[in-house]
Amino acid sequence: MTAALTSGGAMRTVEPSHHLSDDMLLDYAAGSLDEATSLIVATHLTYCPSCRKRAAELDALGGTLLRDVAPVSLSKGSLESVLARLDQPAEPAPVHAALPANDNPLVPAVLRRYLGGDLDAVTWKNLGMGVQTSEIAMNVEGKRAFLLRVPAGKAVPHHTHDGNEFVLILRGAYNDEIGRFARGDLAISDGSIKHKPVAEPGEDCICLVVVDAPIRLTGPIGAILNLFVKV
Numbered sequence: 001m002t003a004a005l006t007s008g009g010a011m012r013t014v015e016p017s018h019h020l021s022d023d024m025l026l027d028y029a030a031g032s033l034d035e036a037t038s039l040i041v042a043t044h045l046t047y048c049p050s051c052r053k054r055a056a057e058l059d060a061l062g063g064t065l066l067r068d069v070a071p072v073s074l075s076k077g078s079l080e081s082v083l084a085r086l087d088q089p090a091e092p093a094p095v096h097a098a099l100p101a102n103d104n105p106l107v108p109a110v111l112r113r114y115l116g117g118d119l120d121a122v123t124w125k126n127l128g129m130g131v132q133t134s135e136i137a138m139n140v141e142g143k144r145a146f147l148l149r150v151p152a153g154k155a156v157p158h159h160t161h162d163g164n165e166f167v168l169i170l171r172g173a174y175n176d177e178i179g180r181f182a183r184g185d186l187a188i189s190d191g192s193i194k195h196k197p198v199a200e201p202g203e204d205c206i207c208l209v210v211v212d213a214p215i216r217l218t219g220p221i222g223a224i225l226n227l228f229v230k231v
């Protein structure tokens with residue numbers, strides 16, 4: 001989501017154009033995503049009214065399906081179990097239901113909690129070529145979450161992935177072989193995609209990245225930089 005000036009000078013909101021799949025929304029609502037993926041989904045939802053609306057529709061659909069199948073699927077024991085759960089305190093609402101539509105336009109609250117503050121609080125590590133990263137501590141086996149900062153007008157080295165790469169843009173924008181990605185957009189890549197994101201001029205591009213396997217840099221400097229990007 002980026003703010004842009006209209007002809008009258010008023011600010012308007014540009015919604016993300018790259019979104020979550022229904023599968024991801026359903027897994028998120030069911031609480032079956034790992035912490036790192038949940039963070040990137042929650043961050044996108046903060047930026048994206050379309051996906052919040054879709055999540056609500058899926059929640060409603062899930063409730064309808066549950067109501068329809070309940071009479072034939074519940075045994076006496078499971079019915080008692082459900083009734084017992086009704087007596088328990090309500091579970092916290094899903095994160096997307098609790099997030100205000102107009103959260104901090106730069107770093108959503110759900111992410112600020114991991115960073116310990118805004119982007120100003122981030123300690124960056126230089127990767128070379130002006131590219132910087134900052135690890136986000138979380139206890140998720142086999143996944144890594146980090147911020148990536150690419151200087152305005154510069155490129156991330158050409159790379160591919162053994163696993164999945166989720167990138168959510170927090171500031172600035174980049175273009176690659178897939179398209180243009182700006183604030184709030186979610187880019188999902190797998191091993192079939194080789195790409196070379198190039199940050200647009202004017203503003204550094206800062207992204208939240210989650211990977212579940214090492215990124216393999218494929219350019220001439222890849223052999224050196226690969227040392228720094230292991231999961």
Ligand SMILES: [Zn+2]
Pocket residue numbers: 016018019020044048050051052
């Ligand atoms: Zn969306």
